[in-house]
Amino acid sequence: MDVYEAIASRQTIRDFEAREIPMALLCKLIDAGLKAPSNDHLRRWEFVIIQDRARRRALIQSIRAPQDTQGATNLVNEWGLVEQSQREMYIDAIPKQHAMLLEAGALVIPYFYTSGPLLQPETLSALNSFASIWCCIENILVAAASEGIYGVTRIPFEEERNSLRRHLHIPQGYEVPCYLALGYPKGGAKRMKQHEIRLEDKIHLNGW
Secondary structure: OOHHHHHHHOOEOOOEOOOOOOHHHHHHHHHHHOOOOOOOOOOOEEEEEEOOHHHHHHHHOOOOOOOOHHHHHHHHHHHOOOOHHHHHHHHHHHHHHHHHHHHOOEEEEEEEEOOOOOOOOOOHHHHHHHHHHHHHHHHHHHHHHHOOOEEEEEOOOHHHHHHHHHHHOOOOOEEOOOEEEEEOEOOOOOOOOOOOOOHHHHOOOOOO
16 A cells, blocks of 8 residues: 555554564554654653553543533533534544543554653743654554554543553653554544545645
């Protein structure tokens, strides 16, 4: 699969087969991530791979999300979302936050080093380390798609960040951008249709 095919085939999947990703292949995907550009040239990125289901259960206990469709619908209504494809995506996704992390073929927690407080940047450039780890994560997702593996990210809330730090013994100076769940899609896995856009509407020549 060439790179354009892999990008086009990448999809967010939250329903996984009960099938582990071989460690050699998982290492290959993370190595693709490590090829991404780094803000400081040092690629101070680390990856905690959690395959033990008991350890995963302990980690996801801090996730506070409705686990049924009605609860998800109520939350989406509270947010005031009206665009139908966006509502459908959240109503499908919210109840699966625990299951997708528990059942994925691999649960990866990426970490990146940052010299200052992540949530109190003094300048835009202070977010360079945060931006570059997402380049790494996208590389992993595209490489995974080329192998028939799909994934989903979850951005942790503050309570979750603290729980991850405590359970995984993360050293000072490192921050987590997301949970990264990767796996083989279950038969009939929900594949959300992306919000439709036109390329022509997104490109502005010589100014907006």
